[in-house]
Amino acid sequence: MTPISIHLKGKVVLLTGAAGYLGSAMAHGFAQAGGMVYLNGRNQSSLHKLCDEIEASGGQASVLSFDVTDSVAVSEALQHIEKKHGRLDVLVNNAYYGKGGTLEVSTNEDFTQSYHIAVTAAAGLIRAALPLLRRSVDHSTAGASVINVSSMYGLVSPDLSVYETAQAANPPFYGAAKAALLQLTRYTACELAKDKIRVNALCPGPFPAPAVERDNPAFVDKLAQKVPLGRIGVASEIAGPAVFLASDAASYVTGATLPVDGGWTAW
Numbered sequence: 001m002t003p004i005s006i007h008l009k010g011k012v013v014l015l016t017g018a019a020g021y022l023g024s025a026m027a028h029g030f031a032q033a034g035g036m037v038y039l040n041g042r043n044q045s046s047l048h049k050l051c052d053e054i055e056a057s058g059g060q061a062s063v064l065s066f067d068v069t070d071s072v073a074v075s076e077a078l079q080h081i082e083k084k085h086g087r088l089d090v091l092v093n094n095a096y097y098g099k100g101g102t103l104e105v106s107t108n109e110d111f112t113q114s115y116h117i118a119v120t121a122a123a124g125l126i127r128a129a130l131p132l133l134r135r136s137v138d139h140s141t142a143g144a145s146v147i148n149v150s151s152m153y154g155l156v157s158p159d160l161s162v163y164e165t166a167q168a169a170n171p172p173f174y175g176a177a178k179a180a181l182l183q184l185t186r187y188t189a190c191e192l193a194k195d196k197i198r199v200n201a202l203c204p205g206p207f208p209a210p211a212v213e214r215d216n217p218a219f220v221d222k223l224a225q226k227v228p229l230g231r232i233g234v235a236s237e238i239a240g241p242a243v244f245l246a247s248d249a250a251s252y253v254t255g256a257t258l259p260v261d262g263g264w265t266a267w
């Protein structure tokens with residue numbers, strides 16, 4: 001039997017939105033697992049801070065700052081990776097920008113923007129990276145892994161009673177775009193399987209950032225009560241599932257949706 005290998009030794013990883021709350025936890029996880037992690041985002045100082053932390057703990061990382069919606073910048077970033085490594089083994093579409101709202105208080109522009117970053121930019125990055133992802137088989141017969149970070153709200157609707165105002169609600173333009181990202185995941189998994197490129201989705205559940213926990217504990221309590229495991233998620237808990245999907249241990253997993261939500265979508 002082939003030994004189980006949940007590690008990323010020798011793998012080249014590009015992670016978008018790396019300095020965010022879940023992004024930084026995944027970045028640490030990928031580096032701890034042995035990957036060389038390219039840290040993407042737009043704010044260079046937060047990326048350099050994260051890079052320093054990873055290197056200080058013995059990991060390998062490098063800052064690759066660009067806007068995922070800028071196709072010229074995307075192609076320049078990929079050229080940089082090509083020059084350095086000749087291939088890309090793991091691509092994680094995690095970048096996110098948005099705001100709250102309900103259908104009634106949202107605009108058509110909110111829907112367009114949300115779809116643009118969650119779906120169009122993710123599809124564009126996968127397409128632009130294809131030549132590099134195809135060469136991943138030179139490193140490992142398992143090939144490349146693409147992970148699209150969706151959400152539990154790509155699977156179910158939020159319960160609006162947990163929010164104090166309509167403006168604070170998790171908005172339909174977010175959930176609709178994250179649901180579309182799940183379907184993009186299935187389509188691309190089927191199209192790219194012949195190239196040994198696996199495409200899967202992670203659906204994080206309630207992971208409010210520490211500032212939300214500090215400033216609005218009542219809201220966090222309401223969220224926790226909706227989770228079968230009885231608590232909100234800690235950012236580091238996204239890293240294990242992400243490393244698994246990125247690794248050769250997931251060599252027969254493609255087109256899948258993995259909720260990491262304490263059971264939120266199970267009842």
Ligand SMILES: NC(=O)c1ccc[n+]([C@@H]2O[C@H](COP(=O)([O-])OP(=O)(O)OC[C@H]3O[C@@H](n4cnc5c(N)ncnc54)[C@H](OP(=O)(O)O)[C@@H]3O)[C@@H](O)[C@H]2O)c1
Pocket residue numbers: 016017018019020021022023040041042043044046066067068069093094095096097117149150151152153203204205206207208209
């Ligand atoms: N936290 C949760 O509870 C939760 C739950 C379900 C799903 N998710 C999903 O998990 C992912 C990470 O969420 P998070 O909570 O960690 O979000 P976050 O803290 O807001 O981080 C998002 C990151 O994306 C980057 N970004 C935004 N626009 C970008 C662009 N155009 N190009 C490149 N980078 C860009 C931001 O950095 P810059 O501003 O520097 O570019 C930021 O670091 C998202 O896809 C989110 O939808 C989160």
